[in-house]
Each structure stands twice: as C-alpha cells, then as structure tokens.
Amino acid sequence: MAAYIVRRILYVIPILFGITVITFILFNMLMGDPATRFAGKHATKEQVEVVRAELGLDKPLPIQYINYVKQIATFDYGRSWSTKQKVSTMVADGFGPTLCVTVVPFVASIIFCVGLALIAAYYRGTIFDKGIVITCLGLMSISSVVYVVVLPNWLAFQAGLFPISGWDPSWTDRWQYLILPWIILFVLSLGPTILFYRSVIMDEAFQDYVRTARAKGVSSQGVFLRHILKNAMIPIITMVVIEIPFLITGSVLIENFFGIPGIGGLVFKALNESDFPVIKATTVMMSIAYMVFNLISDVLYSVVDPRIKLS
Amino acid sequence: MAAQATQPQTFAASGAVENKSKPMRNSLWWDAYRRLKKNKVAVVSFFVICVYVLIALGAATGLLYPNVALGTPADQYLPYSWSHPFGTDVLGRDVLARAVHGTATALSVGLVASGISLVIGLTLGAIAGFYGGKVDSAVVWLYTTIDSIPYILLIPSLTFVLGRGLINVYIALGVTSWVTLARLIRGEFLKHKDRDYVAAANVMGASDARKIFRHIMPNVTHIAFVQFGLGFVSAIKLEVILSYLGVGVDVSTPSWGIMIDDAKLELARPFWGNLMAATIFMFGLILSFNLFNDALRESLDPKLKNK
Numbered sequence: 001m002a003a004y005i006v007r008r009i010l011y012v013i014p015i016l017f018g019i020t021v022i023t024f025i026l027f028n029m030l031m032g033d034p035a036t037r038f039a040g041k042h043a044t045k046e047q048v049e050v051v052r053a054e055l056g057l058d059k060p061l062p063i064q065y066i067n068y069v070k071q072i073a074t075f076d077y078g079r080s081w082s083t084k085q086k087v088s089t090m091v092a093d094g095f096g097p098t099l100c101v102t103v104v105p106f107v108a109s110i111i112f113c114v115g116l117a118l119i120a121a122y123y124r125g126t127i128f129d130k131g132i133v134i135t136c137l138g139l140m141s142i143s144s145v146v147y148v149v150v151l152p153n154w155l156a157f158q159a160g161l162f163p164i165s166g167w168d169p170s171w172t173d174r175w176q177y178l179i180l181p182w183i184i185l186f187v188l189s190l191g192p193t194i195l196f197y198r199s200v201i202m203d204e205a206f207q208d209y210v211r212t213a214r215a216k217g218v219s220s221q222g223v224f225l226r227h228i229l230k231n232a233m234i235p236i237i238t239m240v241v242i243e244i245p246f247l248i249t250g251s252v253l254i255e256n257f258f259g260i261p262g263i264g265g266l267v268f269k270a271l272n273e274s275d276f277p278v279i280k281a282t283t284v285m286m287s288i289a290y291m292v293f294n295l296i297s298d299v300l301y302s303v304v305d306p307r308i309k310l311s
Numbered sequence: 312m313a314a315q316a317t318q319p320q321t322f323a324a325s326g327a328v329e330n331k332s333k334p335m336r337n338s339l340w341w342d343a344y345r346r347l348k349k350n351k352v353a354v355v356s357f358f359v360i361c362v363y364v365l366i367a368l369g370a371a372t373g374l375l376y377p378n379v380a381l382g383t384p385a386d387q388y389l390p391y392s393w394s395h396p397f398g399t400d401v402l403g404r405d406v407l408a409r410a411v412h413g414t415a416t417a418l419s420v421g422l423v424a425s426g427i428s429l430v431i432g433l434t435l436g437a438i439a440g441f442y443g444g445k446v447d448s449a450v451v452w453l454y455t456t457i458d459s460i461p462y463i464l465l466i467p468s469l470t471f472v473l474g475r476g477l478i479n480v481y482i483a484l485g486v487t488s489w490v491t492l493a494r495l496i497r498g499e500f501l502k503h504k505d506r507d508y509v510a511a512a513n514v515m516g517a518s519d520a521r522k523i524f525r526h527i528m529p530n531v532t533h534i535a536f537v538q539f540g541l542g543f544v545s546a547i548k549l550e551v552i553l554s555y556l557g558v559g560v561d562v563s564t565p566s567w568g569i570m571i572d573d574a575k576l577e578l579a580r581p582f583w584g585n586l587m588a589a590t591i592f593m594f595g596l597i598l599s600f601n602l603f604n605d606a607l608r609e610s611l612d613p614k615l616k617n618k
Contacts (some may be wrong), residue, residue, distance in 0.1 A: 018456030031472045141598035143548060145571050146557040146590050153578045198463055249461050256556065257575075267464065271471050283468050287460040294459065 005299050014297060017171050017288045024068050027280050028061070038081055060271060072288075077281035081272045087281045090102045090266060097167070098262030100178060102247040105185035109193055110240060112186075116198035121205060125163055132194065139191035148253050151184050165258040181254045200235045234305050241297035245290040339533060339611065343493045346610035353606030356599035357451045363596050367415040376408035379565060388582050391464050398584035400573060410588035412565035417596065420480060420550040425542035428487025432492030433535055440495070440500025450497070462487055466549065471556045477560045481554060492538040499531040533611045540604040544597055551593065567593050 027034075035052035036043075043051075052058050055069055071077055076088035120132045156164040161189055168174040204210070213223050248263060255265035263282060270278035347353045369375035382615035389399040397406035439450035457465075469483035503509060504527065512526045522555060553559030554568025567589040573587035 014452055018452060019459055022456060022460065026468060026472055029433055066313045072464055096506045137598060137601055138594075139602065141594045142590060143555075143567070143571065143593055145552055146569065149571060149575050149578065149586065157434060157579065245461065246463075249463055252463060252467075252556065253552065267467070268556060271467055271556070274471075279468055281471065283460065286464055290461050291459040 001302055004302055008295060008298050008302075012291065015291055016288070019284065020072060020289065023280065023284050023287070024065055024297060026283075027276070028064055028068065031276075033057075038276070060098070067238055072284055074208065075285075078272075078279050080275055080278050082270075082275045088276050090278065091263065091285060093253050093262040093283055094261065094266045095248065096262075097174075097234060097260050098249075098255070098264060099247060100174065101181050101260060101262060102185065102251065104178075105182045105189065106243070106247060108124075108182075109186055109189040113190065113193040114197050114236060117194050117201055118224065120194070121201040122220075122226075123156055124202065124205070136191040136195045139187070140195075144188050145253060147184055147188055148257050152180055152257070153186070154182055155183070167258075167260055177204075177258065177260075181251075181258055181260070185251060196239065197232075197236060200239075203231045204232045207231070234301070237304060238297055238301050239291060241300060245286070245293045248289055249286050343533075343607070343610040347606060349608065350606045352446070352602050353610070356603040356606070358433065358434040359595060359599035360603060363414055363418065363599075370412045370415040371419075371426040376405065379404065379408045379412045380563070388577075388580065391584070395590040398582065400585055401577070404569070406588045409565045409570060409585075410567070412590045413567045413570060413589065414596070415562065416477065416564055416566045417547045417550065417593070419477070421543040421547045423481040423575055424484035424488065424546035424550075426489075427481065428489035428492060429535060429539050430543055431486065432489035432538070433496055433503060433528075436493035436496025437500055437528065440497040440521070441504055441523055441527070443501075446562050447497070450493065451579065454493050457487065458490050466553065467556065467558045470553060474558065475561055477564055480550055481558050483553075484549055488542055488546065490499055492535060492542070495534050496531055499534060501583055503527045517550060537604065537608050537611065540600065540607060544600045544604070547593075547597065551589075 007282055033050050035057055038055065039048045039051045049058075056064060059067075062115045065130045079085060080087055080090060083090070116132065120129045121130050152164055162180045166177050168177065197199055210223055210227060211232075213227050214220070218227070252264040252268050254260070255262045256268040259265065263286070266278060267282050269275070272280070347357075366375065370379075382399065382405070384403050386403035387401055388398045389395055389403075391398050395405050395407065397410065400406055400409065435450045435454070439447040466483050466489055467488065470479055473479040473482065500523075504522075509526055510520055512522050517526065550559055550566065551568035551571065554566045555572045557572070559568055560566045570585040571590040574583070574589070577583075577585060
C-alpha cells in the first residue's frame with residue numbers, strides 16, 4: 001500500500017504539468033490578444049505595443065510558458081486589470097466568505113441525504129421509496145438558476161424572513177445574510193445526492209454477504225446498519241472527499257446573485273470585466289486545489305479499501 | 312443413408328421456424344427494445360421527447376412563431392391571455408414564442424455538444440484501450456488533467472476566451488465533457504482486446520481499424536448510448552447556467568437561460584411569464600430525458616432491473 005501511495009503522489013507531477021500546459025494554451029494561445037483587450041478599444045498601436053511588452057506577450061511562447069510557470073510557483077499573478085489590487089490577495093480574501101457559504105449546507109446535506117437514502121433503500125419498492133425517487137428527479141429537472149432566482153423572491157422579498165442580499169465584513173454580523181444562501185445550496189444538493197447515496201446503498205443490499213447475514217439470523221435493521229451501511233461508507237466517503245474542492249470554488253451562481261465577495265463572485269466579476277489575470281489565477285489555483293483533494297481521496301480510498309491498487 | 316434421412320428433418324425444422332409469425336431476433340438491441348416497449352414510463356417519456364423535437368424543428372424551420380424577435384414596445388409586459396399564454400416581455404415579444412425557440416437552442420446544444428464529446432470520447436477511449444502502452448498513458452494523462460480542472464471554471468473560461476455565441480458554447484461543452492465516456496470505453500477495450508473473438512479476427516488478418524470498429528466497437532456502443540443521453544441532459548443544463556451568467560449564447564439567441572436571467576429583475580414587478588415558461592419547458596424535457604435514460608440503462612443491463 002505504501003508503494004501505491006508513493007506512486008499516486010508521484011503521479012501529481014505529470015498532472016500538474018498538464019494543468020499548466022492546458023491553461024497556458026487556453027489563456028496565452030487561444031485568447032485573442034489580451035493586450036488589445038487590456039489597452040482598450042481606443043488605444044493606438046504604440047500603446048498596445050507598450051502593454052504587450054509590459055505583459056510579456058512579445059516574447060516567444062516557450063519563454064512565456066516559463067514565465068507562466070514562475071508565476072504559478074511564486075503565487076504572483078500580478079495585479080488585477082480592473083481593481084489594480086494584487087491578484088493573490090484578492091483570491092486569498094475570497095476564501096473566508098466562500099467557505100462561510102458552502103460548509104454548513106455541505107455537512108447538513110450529507111447527514112440528511114445519507115439518512116433519507118438509507119430509509120428509502122430500506123423501504124425499497126414501496127410508495128415511500130418511489131415518492132422520494134420521483135421527488136428527486138423532479139427537483140433535478142428544474143434548472144439550478146431557477147432556485148437561485150425564485151427562493152429569494154419567496155422567502156426574502158414576499159415573506160420577508162431574511163434580508164434579500166448584502167454582506168458584512170465582520171464575522172458576527174454576516175450570518176443574517178448567509179441563511180438564505182445556505183437554504184438554496186441545501187435544496188440544490190438534495191436531488192442528485194439522495195439518488196446517488198440511494199443507489200450506492202442499493203448496490204450493497206444485493207451482495208452475497210447480506211444474504212449470509214440474513215441467513216444466520218441478523219434482523220433486517222441490523223443488516224442495514226451494521227453490514228450494508230458499513231460497506232456503503234467507502235463510496236460515500238470518496239464522494240464526500242471529491243466534493244470538498246467545490247467548497248472552495250463555491251457556487252458562482254449563489255455568490256453572483258447575493259453579491260458575496262467570495263471566490264465564485266470574484267470569478268464572475270472577472271468574467272464580466274474581462275479581468276484576465278484574475279480568471280487565470282483562480283482557474284489555476286482551483287485546479288491545483290482540486291488535484292490535491294483528488295489525491296487525498298485516492299489515498300484515503302486505498303486505506304479504507306485495501307483491494308484498490310493503481311493499475 | 313443416414314445423411315439422406317436427416318435431410319428432410321432439417322427442412323421440417325426450418326419450416327417450423329418460418330411458420331412462426333416472426334423470427335425472434337436476439338441481439339442486445341432487440342432485447343433492449345422489447346424491454347423498453349414494455350416500460351410505460353419509457354414509452355411516455357420517449358413520446359414527450361418526440362414532441363420537443365417536433366417543437367424544435369418547427370421553430371428552426373420557421374413554421375412556429377417566425378417573428379420571435381419582433382415585438383412592439385407598446386405591448387410591454389402584457390398579462391397572460393389566449394394570444395400570449397405567458398404574456399409578453401420587456402420588448403413586447405411573446406414569451407411562449409421565446410420559450411419555443413429556446414427549445415431549438417437547447418436541443419441543438421444537447422445534440423452538438425454531446426455529439427462532439429461522443430466522437431472524442433469514443434476515439435480516444437478506443438485507441439487508448441486497444442493500443443495500450445505509451446498511447447494509453449498519454450490519453451489517460453490528458454483526461455486526468457482535464458478532469459483536474461473544475462468544470463465550473465474551465466467552461467466559463469473557455470467561453471470567455473472564445474467569446475460568447477452558440478457555436479462557442481457547443482465547442483466549450485463538447486471538448487470538456489468526454490472524460491467519463493473515454494474512461495469507460497478505455498476500460499471496455501482493455502477487457503475486450505484479449506477476448507477470443509478478437510484473436511480470431513487477428514488470425515484472419517483483420518486490420519487494427521477493422522478490429523476496433525467492426526469487432527469491438529459494437530460490443531461497447533451501449534455504453535456510449537447511455538453516456539450520450541446523460542451528456543445531452545447535462546449540456547442543456549449547463550447552457551442554461553452559462554447563458555444566465557452571461558457567458559453563454561448571445562443575448563439575441565432565444566435561450567431559457569437568458570429568459571431566466573431576464574426574469575431575475577422582473578419578479579419584483581411582478582412578472583412571472585419568462586420564468587414560468589422557461590422552467591416548465593425545461594422541466595418537461597429534462598425529466599423525460601432522465602426517465603428515458605434510466606429506462607434505457609435498465610433495458611441494456613437487465614441485471615440492474617431486480618434492484
């Protein structure tokens with residue numbers, strides 16, 4: 001197993017290289033001349049040339065790539081085009097608000113959905129189970145943007161339960177603005193999460209060991225809690241760990257709608273203002289974070305389930 | 312003597328088969344088709360999908376609501392009525408007409424984007440699984456890398472770099488969504504390439520292309536079929552999100568996402584037409600597609616059915 005973990009960690013190197021190459025192709029080669037965009041529509045040719053030299057875009061591509069890797073290694077992505085702040089500070093400042101928004105509904109949804117999926121799987125085939133499946137499919141058939149638009153209208157605008165949107169930099173006063181985003185994220189996660197956990201638990205419910213346990217006289221509740229749930233924990237844990245990086249990317253939709261100054265809101269603002277360095281920095285940094293969490297989940301997986309080996 | 316005696320018997324046997332109304336075809340696809348036909352949910356959702364396709368074709372050919380982009384500002388925000396079941400929007404355009412034309416946009420995004428990902432995923436997965444070695448490592452490296460970039464950032468970045476527009480949405484969704492298919496197809500090819508029938512084809516002198524496309528591919532297309540359906544649904548959902556965020560199709564293209572974006576500020580008026588129309592149209596399509604996908608997967612893999 002140690003050999004597997006070492007190999008899995010070494011595999012990070014080619015993936016890291018791949019991420020830099022793909023984002024480099026995306027932002028330095030496919031992008032239609034960032035210098036013209038930066039200098040603005042009315043800039044003269046000389047001004048554009050000055051900007052190009054400033055951004056290092058007049059150098060040959062291999063040199064540009066090396067500079068790009070240097071940027072990534074030193075976390076120095078220069079300054080934002082629109083606010084002139086340092087990009088690395090902007091991204092670092094976004095972590096707090098984003099995590100405030102995402103962590104609570106994430107945990108709540110895991111507990112609630114695993115519980116409900118267990119009950120649905122236990123009563124499989126009954127009206128109760130079918131009702132849950134149909135409700136989940138129905139919830140998933142509505143676009144997530146509809147929830148983001150409608151729930152604030154009902155709960156905040158019409159019922160007046162929460163402030164519609166806003167943000168407070170102090171930790172103690174921001175909670176009133178967070179409850180509505182939490183509710184929306186929780187509702188959004190219900191459909192796919194319950195269905196996923198239900199199918200994972202059902203997969204286990206038909207294994208041979210379940211029949212053996214029943215045959216030796218374990219009660220059906222006992223089989224569910226002691227045998228099936230224990231084995232279903234492996235895919236459940238994997239799923240949870242894989243979802244963790246999404247806590248950082250946050251929800252672009254939610255942060256954009258509520259004006260929360262997190263990573264998602266930052267990305268969206270940057271897209272609208274063509275703020276190239278910010279888009280580049282968030283994409284690269286989030287990819288690396290995502291990769292690291294994938295690594296952790298794979299290693300955890302191999303610890304929990306020793307049958308796994310890297311082929 | 313013995314040979315002569317058996318001959319009439321075989322004739323009789325084959326005659327008996329022909330006497331049956333239809334010979335039972337027993338390929339995977341016929342089995343699946345028979346199972347699908349028995350599944351009422353599948354039949355109904357297939358019918359609904361067909362209705363959507365007809366609506367989309369009608370909109371694309373200009374038979375339904377040819378003047379979708381025309382509206383008189385005097386008709387702004389008309390309430391629901393027989394001539395405008397969902398009312399009219401800020402420019403006085405009929406909301407139902409926009410939703411109908413949005414269907415064409417949505418279906419075209421689903422079809423083209425998952426078509427692109429089907430071609431890339433099948434080709435790369437087949438090549439990687441069949442040839443193994445360095446080719447395999449390269450393909451696995453490529454898809455692991457793409458998989459490491461969160462799609463919620465990769466896709467908007469792509470449309471940002473390429474620019475807004477329907478074609479760029481096709482490309483952005485297509486080139487980012489082939490990873491799962493390639494991974495599955497690669498796994499199947501790894502399994503199938505060492506089977507006896509491939510060895511037999513090899514002995515008969517079949518070329519690699521023939522072995523891949525003629526021999527192995529028919530055994531894995533059911534996976535591609537199911538993945539195509541799943542990709543179709545997720546492409547439609549992502550297009551709505553992208554267009555809502557303003558990095559999807561052009562504002563002039565009718566799209567459910569743009570309608571919901573318009574609705575964001577209209578709910579306070581209150582004008583719910585845009586939101587209702589887009590949500591209802593999308594709900595029917597996604598729900599029936601999801602149900603049909605499930606039924607299809609079940610019918611192609613009968614073992615699942617008992618669960």
